[in-house]
Amino acid sequence: MNSRILPIVLALAVGLIAGFLLSPMFSEPEQSVVVAEGTDSDSSENAVVAEPLPIVENKSTLDLVRAKGFVQCGVSQGLPGFSNPNDSGDWSGIDVDLCRAVAAAIFGDADKAKFTPLSAKERFTALQSGEIDVLTRNTTWSLTRDTALGLDFVGINYYDGQGFMVRKDQGIKSVMELDGAVVCANTGTTTELNVADFFRSNGLAYSIVAFEKSDEVVAAYDAGRCDAFTTDASGLYSERLKLADFNDHIVLPEIISKEPLGPVVRQGDDQWADIVRWSLNAMIEAEELGVTSENASDMRDSTNPSIRRLLGVEGAFGQNLGIPNNWAYSIITQVGNYGQSFERGVGVDTPLGIPRGLNALWNDGGLQYSPPVR
Amino acid sequence: MSDRFKVTKAAAGNPLNNPKVRSFVIQLAVLTLVGSIFWMLVDNTITNLQRQNIATGFGFLENTAGFGIVQTLVEYSEQSSYGRALLVGFLNTLLVAVIGIVIATILGFTLGVARLSSNWLVSKIATVYIEVVRNVPLLLQLFFWYFSVLRALPRPQESHSLLDLFFLNNRGIYGPALGIEGSTLLVLVAALIGTASSYGLKRYVRLNPTVTDGVAQFARFSPVLVLLLPCLFFLSAGMAFHVDVPALKGFGFKGGWTLIPELIALVLALSIYTAAFIAENVRSGILSVSKGQTEAARALGLKPARVLRLVIIPQALRVVIPPLTSQYLNLTKNSSLAVAIAYPDLVSVFSGTVLNQTGQAVEVIAITMTIYLGLSLFTSLFMNWYNRHMALVER
Numbered sequence: 001m002n003s004r005i006l007p008i009v010l011a012l013a014v015g016l017i018a019g020f021l022l023s024p025m026f027s028e029p030e031q032s033v034v035v036a037e038g039t040d041s042d043s044s045e046n047a048v049v050a051e052p053l054p055i056v057e058n059k060s061t062l063d064l065v066r067a068k069g070f071v072q073c074g075v076s077q078g079l080p081g082f083s084n085p086n087d088s089g090d091w092s093g094i095d096v097d098l099c100r101a102v103a104a105a106i107f108g109d110a111d112k113a114k115f116t117p118l119s120a121k122e123r124f125t126a127l128q129s130g131e132i133d134v135l136t137r138n139t140t141w142s143l144t145r146d147t148a149l150g151l152d153f154v155g156i157n158y159y160d161g162q163g164f165m166v167r168k169d170q171g172i173k174s175v176m177e178l179d180g181a182v183v184c185a186n187t188g189t190t191t192e193l194n195v196a197d198f199f200r201s202n203g204l205a206y207s208i209v210a211f212e213k214s215d216e217v218v219a220a221y222d223a224g225r226c227d228a229f230t231t232d233a234s235g236l237y238s239e240r241l242k243l244a245d246f247n248d249h250i251v252l253p254e255i256i257s258k259e260p261l262g263p264v265v266r267q268g269d270d271q272w273a274d275i276v277r278w279s280l281n282a283m284i285e286a287e288e289l290g291v292t293s294e295n296a297s298d299m300r301d302s303t304n305p306s307i308r309r310l311l312g313v314e315g316a317f318g319q320n321l322g323i324p325n326n327w328a329y330s331i332i333t334q335v336g337n338y339g340q341s342f343e344r345g346v347g348v349d350t351p352l353g354i355p356r357g358l359n360a361l362w363n364d365g366g367l368q369y370s371p372p373v374r
Numbered sequence: 375m376s377d378r379f380k381v382t383k384a385a386a387g388n389p390l391n392n393p394k395v396r397s398f399v400i401q402l403a404v405l406t407l408v409g410s411i412f413w414m415l416v417d418n419t420i421t422n423l424q425r426q427n428i429a430t431g432f433g434f435l436e437n438t439a440g441f442g443i444v445q446t447l448v449e450y451s452e453q454s455s456y457g458r459a460l461l462v463g464f465l466n467t468l469l470v471a472v473i474g475i476v477i478a479t480i481l482g483f484t485l486g487v488a489r490l491s492s493n494w495l496v497s498k499i500a501t502v503y504i505e506v507v508r509n510v511p512l513l514l515q516l517f518f519w520y521f522s523v524l525r526a527l528p529r530p531q532e533s534h535s536l537l538d539l540f541f542l543n544n545r546g547i548y549g550p551a552l553g554i555e556g557s558t559l560l561v562l563v564a565a566l567i568g569t570a571s572s573y574g575l576k577r578y579v580r581l582n583p584t585v586t587d588g589v590a591q592f593a594r595f596s597p598v599l600v601l602l603l604p605c606l607f608f609l610s611a612g613m614a615f616h617v618d619v620p621a622l623k624g625f626g627f628k629g630g631w632t633l634i635p636e637l638i639a640l641v642l643a644l645s646i647y648t649a650a651f652i653a654e655n656v657r658s659g660i661l662s663v664s665k666g667q668t669e670a671a672r673a674l675g676l677k678p679a680r681v682l683r684l685v686i687i688p689q690a691l692r693v694v695i696p697p698l699t700s701q702y703l704n705l706t707k708n709s710s711l712a713v714a715i716a717y718p719d720l721v722s723v724f725s726g727t728v729l730n731q732t733g734q735a736v737e738v739i740a741i742t743m744t745i746y747l748g749l750s751l752f753t754s755l756f757m758n759w760y761n762r763h764m765a766l767v768e769r
Contacts, residue, residue: 121726125735128426149733150428180624182444182545187713187722188730192441196452199442208442209636211716212726220716223524224544225635227625267427 061265061272062106062322065133070112073099074132077117077213080238081346081354082138082158091115094345095136098157098263101279101335102134105327110334119212121188124149127264134276135264138232140190145264154277156262157338159358159367161255162194163233165240168248170227175254179204184217184226186210191231194257218242232259237352275321282328284370285310286337288361293336296329310373317373328373338368419736434732435460441727443718445634456728463723464745470640470719471706471749477645478705479698482652487682489657500653507650513711515647520639520715527635530626541620547633548620568602636717640709648705655697659690691764699757703750710746720745 065071075083075095083095096115103113116132127135128150138160139145141153164183166172175198185191187210199206209226211217218239221229231239233255240246263280265273286292289307291299300311308314311329318325335341339361346354360366389395423430435457442452447465450458488500507515524544528534533543541548620630663686671681712719713726720742729738 121730124730124733128428128735144731145733148429150423150426178625180626180628182626184716187716187726192727193731196440196442200452206442207444209444209716210718210722210727212713212722216714216716219521220524223521224527224529225524268425 061133061269062275065106069107070114071099071103071106071134072114072116072132073102074118074123074126074135074137075099075115076137077119077215079138079214079235080241081234081350081352082238083115083117083136085115085117092345094157094341095138097335097341097345098136098280098283099134101283101331102276104330104334105275105279105282105321106323108324108326108330110330119188120186121212124151124264127151127266130266133265133272138235138261139264140232141260141262142190150267151264152267152273153262153264154273155280156260156367157280158234158261160232160234160259160261162191162230162257162259163236163255164252165221165229165236165249166227166252168250172252175252175256176202176204178206178228181206181227182225183208183228183230184211184221185230186214186217187212189231190257190259195230198256214239215242232261234261234346234352234354237346237354241351271322275323278321278373279327279331280338281370282310282331282373283335283338283341284361284368285373286328286332287339287368288363288370291332291337292340293333296332300329306372306374315374423736429732429734430737431734432737434734434737437732439728439731441731443723444716445637445718456732459728460720460724460741463718463720466718466723467706467709467712467720468749470637470644470709470712470717473641474644474648474705474709475702477641478648478652478701481645481649482701483656485649485653486656486660489653490660504650504653507646508654512643512647512708513714516639516643516711516715519643520635523639524635530622533622533627539619541627543627544635545626545632546635547638548627549630550620551618551630634717636712636715639715640712640717640719644705644708647708648701651701651704652698655694655701656690658697659692659694660686662693663689688764692761695757695761695764699754699761702753702757706749706753707746 073096075091075093078084080093082093083091084093085091096113099113099115100110104110106112116126118126118132118135118137123135123137123139124145126132135151136157138158139153140160141156145151146153164175164178166178172178178199183195183206185195185208192208192210195206195208198204209220211220214231214235217229217231220226222243229236229239233251236251240249240251243249263276265276285306286296289304289310291307291310296311299307300313302308305314309317311332312318312324312326316325318327321327324330336344339356342356342359343349346352348355356364356366358367360368362369390399420430436455438452439454439456439459440452441459443450443459443462445466446462447469448458448461450462485500485503488496489504491497491500527542527544530543530545533541533548535541539550618629620627620632667685667689668681671685672678676684709719710721713722716722725738725742729735732738
């Protein structure tokens with residue numbers, strides 16, 4: 001028996017050692033790039049052979065996006081107000097608007113954006129692997145996510161906080177009355193951790209039932225599996241619309257965490273990060289300057305230098321970003337400014353009816369603030 | 375004669391003509407190739423992960439998990455490590471797999487036999503069951519058991535109760551726990567010893583037909599041992615015990631034991647689904663035993679039930695066990711559907727929550743796959759052993 005196994009073990013060992021010795025040939029991406037740039041045709045042929053199986057190619061994201069002709073954005077699987085498809089499959093919401101703004105900045109056409117619905121669990125892997133170019137999916141900015149995942153958060157398009165929803169007939173007025181409650185949440189979210197922190201620090205007992213898809217969280221809450229349903233406050237308003245009789249449920253007043261939601265890009269491509277960051281900033285700056293989708297073309301004749309710079313009449317700010325100079329003009333005319341996007345998606349006149357609150361401009365009692373375009 | 379001699383001589387002259395050497399060289403070449411490809415993949419992954427600044431390594435297993443889990447078989451709190459969460463998820467998977475396999479086997483054997491019953495109604499009921507359950511996707515059945523049944527159950531305040539000891543509501547099934555203070559473990563050990571000695575005694579009497587009547591008579595009452603020993607220990611411990619009856623407090627029931635609806639739904643769906651396949655295996659096994667065996671047994675005067683138990687089933691098992699193993703493996707792997715209904719199994723806890731909190735997809739998925747692989751290999755190892763044990767011993 002032993003004499004039969006021995007050659008196999010031996011062969012496997014030799015194979016591994018050989019693979020180890022050969023591996024430098026396959027795993028030096030920098031080398032192959034240098035060779036590929038050379039003029040010698042022989043060596044560039046070698047480079048093709050030695051090219052590793054790339055997870056992310058060395059080309060810049062902007063070049064790749066330009067080559068394929070559209071921006072691929074990761075969005076939620078259906079969160080009204082943020083990213084939600086209608087009956088004909090058209091996406092809308094403030095996260096969708098941000099993605100369309102990036103497309104408008106690059107191509108001058110907001111419709112050159114495509115959307116990939118992702119679960120909370122899948123979202124980061126989809127971005128890391130290059131399946132999407134930017135993640136605009138109500139994603140909370142946290143230190144771990146910013147550092148350990150090889151990703152970068154480039155702004156905050158919605159200041160949120162975690163809240164709880166309960167049935168009205170339970171007569172609960174405050175989160176502190178939830179001692180011993182069963183809480184339903186989404187798996188793979190910061191909410192799962194916040195619940196644990198909150199109940200633990202207040203000495204309250206709880207048990208958590210965590211589902212993968214938010215539709216199942218709502219269904220289980222509706223079926224009475226849990227006493228409370230928790231997610232970001234905006235999500236609560238949005239998911240409440242899915243309940244059988246949403247007037248029987250109330251959102252408790254307490255907010256137990258900070259949930260700054262923002263767009264995410266892969267780490268290491270600063271130009272791409274800048275484009276996404278400034279697409280968002282342009283929308284906020286436009287609102288502050290009073291530029292809307294309706295008056296933007298008239299505003300080009302404005303005497304205000306800030307407006308002239310934003311709309312690309314003065315200066316060459318688009319060039320610095322590597323995109324057309326009228327980038328912000330395209331965003332504002334095709335998508336609108338931040339306030340317009342907010343009111344259209346989640347504002348008081350929508351079924352969600354969320355007031356601006358923290359998301360008002362800085363000079364209006366909120367936190368939204370854009371660095372100047374200059 | 376002379377030809378043969380030539381060949382041997384040539385083989386001795388050129389080692390490549392020696393079949394042993396040649397096959398070794400070819401196998402070595404293939405293994406080298408496979409090894410290199412494997413190494414290249416691993417190395418490429420590591421290089422790319424480093425280039426993208428994604429954290430790597432298994433150090434994260436010692437970090438604080440920080441999230442709660444609804445059902446834990448071992449001690450676990452939010453301060454426990456990710457490694458501990460992995461253990462919790464693994465044990466929850468194991469629990470579902472073991473209970474599911476036991477129920478599926480019993481149900482499957484019953485249905486398999488029932489389908490071959492000469493009673494028209496019984497056989498048709500079994501046929502309808504098998505054809506319906508086998509042909510509806512498992513995930514749909516899982517949702518059916520979870521959401522439909524959950525909706526039909528009352529809220530904790532309006533629970534169905536049995537003797538005020540057991541309660542059923544949309545948070546699960548609650549029952550009283552019997553706590554014997556201090557000596558619980560001792561009593562359990564005593565029960566184990568009792569069971570083992572009772573079984574040993576029975577076996578001894580069966581294998582030695584020459585034992586005296588006294589011993590045989592004693593052995594007949596051996597099951598008493600199972601109860602007697604623990605009772606003795608229990609009495610000697612001063613009868614210190616308490617019954618922990620679940621009671622409605624605040625939002626739900628406190629005390630006693632709880633079966634969460636996710637566990638019940640998952641076990642039901644898995645065992646009902648797998649039982650349909652096992653039933654078909656059992657049926658094929660029984661049909662593989664020639665009719666002559668039944669006729670011979672009947673001719674000896676055995677009753678139909680005994681014919682089945684003593685003649686048919688033991689022979690059928692040899693055909694049933696190999697596909698049964700596949701069904702056990704399927705059930706274990708299918709238990710990963712738990713994530714759809716929030717049962718905290720390995721996939722839900724580890725490659726769901728932990729993967730997201732740490733972002734270390736490669737490591738987490740590798741660990742998860744290794745565990746499923748190990749679990750499956752262990753199951754098939756055990757079933758192969760059992761198969762050899764049951765195989766026809768030819769003398």
